[in-house]
Amino acid sequence: MVRHTAGLMAEPAGRRLGGVAQEGSDTMARRIFYGSEDSQHGHFYPGDADKPLITLVHGGYWRNLYSMSMESKVAKDLNDRGYPVWNIEYRRVGEPGVVWPILGDDVLAAIDYGTAKLAKNAGHIVAAHSAGATLAVWAAAQRPDLLGVISRGGVLDLIERGDGDQSMRLLFDLAPNANQRLIKRTFAQASPVAAMPFTTRVRALHGRLDEQVPYQLSEWFLSQAQENGMDATLTMIEGEGHDDFLEPGSEGHAATVAAIEELSAR
Numbered sequence: 001m002v003r004h005t006a007g008l009m010a011e012p013a014g015r016r017l018g019g020v021a022q023e024g025s026d027t028m029a030r031r032i033f034y035g036s037e038d039s040q041h042g043h044f045y046p047g048d049a050d051k052p053l054i055t056l057v058h059g060g061y062w063r064n065l066y067s068m069s070m071e072s073k074v075a076k077d078l079n080d081r082g083y084p085v086w087n088i089e090y091r092r093v094g095e096p097g098v099v100w101p102i103l104g105d106d107v108l109a110a111i112d113y114g115t116a117k118l119a120k121n122a123g124h125i126v127a128a129h130s131a132g133a134t135l136a137v138w139a140a141a142q143r144p145d146l147l148g149v150i151s152r153g154g155v156l157d158l159i160e161r162g163d164g165d166q167s168m169r170l171l172f173d174l175a176p177n178a179n180q181r182l183i184k185r186t187f188a189q190a191s192p193v194a195a196m197p198f199t200t201r202v203r204a205l206h207g208r209l210d211e212q213v214p215y216q217l218s219e220w221f222l223s224q225a226q227e228n229g230m231d232a233t234l235t236m237i238e239g240e241g242h243d244d245f246l247e248p249g250s251e252g253h254a255a256t257v258a259a260i261e262e263l264s265a266r
Contacts, residue, residue, distance in 0.1 A: 029075075029087075034113035039091045040106060042068065044118055045075060047084030052147055052264050053119035054078050055086045057107055059130025059153075061167040064094035070246060071129070074256075077248035081257070086114045090135070099173040100190055107132075108139040115145065123147040125263050127256060129245055130213060131155050131167070137192035140200045148201035148263035152245040152256060153213050156204065156221035158187035159194065193221060197228035203259040204232065207240040207252060235259070 029043040047053075056075055060066020068089045075087040090106035091098045115124050126149045128136030133154025140149035158168055169176070172186045188194040202225060206218040218234050225232035237244070237252045245252040 029085075032113075034088075034110050035106070037091060039064075039089050039095065040109070042086050042088035042110060043075065045079040045085040045087075047079055048082040049120045050122055051083045052123040052125050052260075053084045053086055053114055054260060055088060055111055055114050055124065055126045055136075057088060057090075057110075057126065057128035057132035057136040059128070059132040060092070062093050062103055062131050062134075062171045063167070064092040064098075066092070073248055074127075074246060074253065077253070078257075078260075083260070084118060084120070086110070086118055088114075093167075093170050100171050103171070104135050104138055104190060107135040108142065111136075111139055111143060111146075115143075123264070125150065125260055127152065127260070129153060130242065134158065134190060134192065137202060138190055138195060140202075141192065141195035141198035144199045146200050148203060148259075150256060150259045150263075151202065151204045151206075151218070151221075152252065153206055153210055153242045154204065154218065155213055156191075156217055157193040157224075158191040159184055160217060160220050193224050196224060197230055199230075201263060202230065202232040203263065204234045205237060205245070205252060205255050205259065206234065207237045207242060207244055209239065209241040212242040 029045045031041055032044050033041045056071040058068050058070040060070065068087050071087050075085045079085045088110040090110065091102050111126060125147045126136045126140055129152045133151035133156065137149050137151055137156060140146055168187060174186060204218045204221060206215040208215055222232055222234040235255050237255055240250060240252050244250040247253060
């Protein structure tokens with residue numbers, strides 16, 4: 001199912017620091033460590049008990065040049081709507097020794113921490129952007145207790161994405177002369193399509209004008225999900241691109257909120 005939009009408008013484990021103000025935020029968020037490594041932490045915004053926890057997973061080519069601050073404005077907006085928000089960090093390529101599956105395992109651990117320690121009886125939804133959606137959907141495939149996962153401009157199939165992407169080669173520490181069979185087999189380890197079928201609901205959102213991650217990748221994911229009998233939909237955001245999802249005033253963010261409301265209702 002493809003939707004086209006033209007006018008959508010407890011005690012934590014490990015270490016913990018006190019309240020940390022997010023950029024542009026008048027609400028204090030708690031910085032909580034879900035593991036023992038420096039990057040295994042997140043900012044938690046408490047919300048209404050009758051709303052599901054929203055875990056945010058940022059993108060950025062899986063590299064440590066980018067951080068969870070990319071999702072700060074989205075986290076603040078969702079929290080202002082009453083949602084408890086868990087904006088997570090994870091170890092990324094560029095940190096010593098970090099390659100796949102460390103990134104995926106961190107996201108899975110952060111999701112599990114959120115479910116066990118932060119979510120109330122209203123459930124748990126994961127929303128991720130770009131390369132973060134690769135990790136989030138891969139993790140969500142292993143967690144059928146989630147209400148659903150939302151991909152925003154996500155890289156949803158590494159195999160279909162091709163072998164020329166330097167970010168993917170760095171993610172898997174592949175040599176420049178790696179053969180095609182090894183590349184495909186390696187990429188499949190983290191590809192959400194390769195995890196099919198799974199029962200966690202997927203709501204893919206993609207900007208028609210996305211020049212970084214082609215929207216056809218989400219269309220391909222949807223076609224494969226439908227062939228596997230999964231509960232998955234694609235909403236195409238007309239007139240917007242890749243990073244518009246990070247702006248609360250965008251059509252992409254409005255579609256994100258709509259997907260959260262839909263997943264929360266059942």
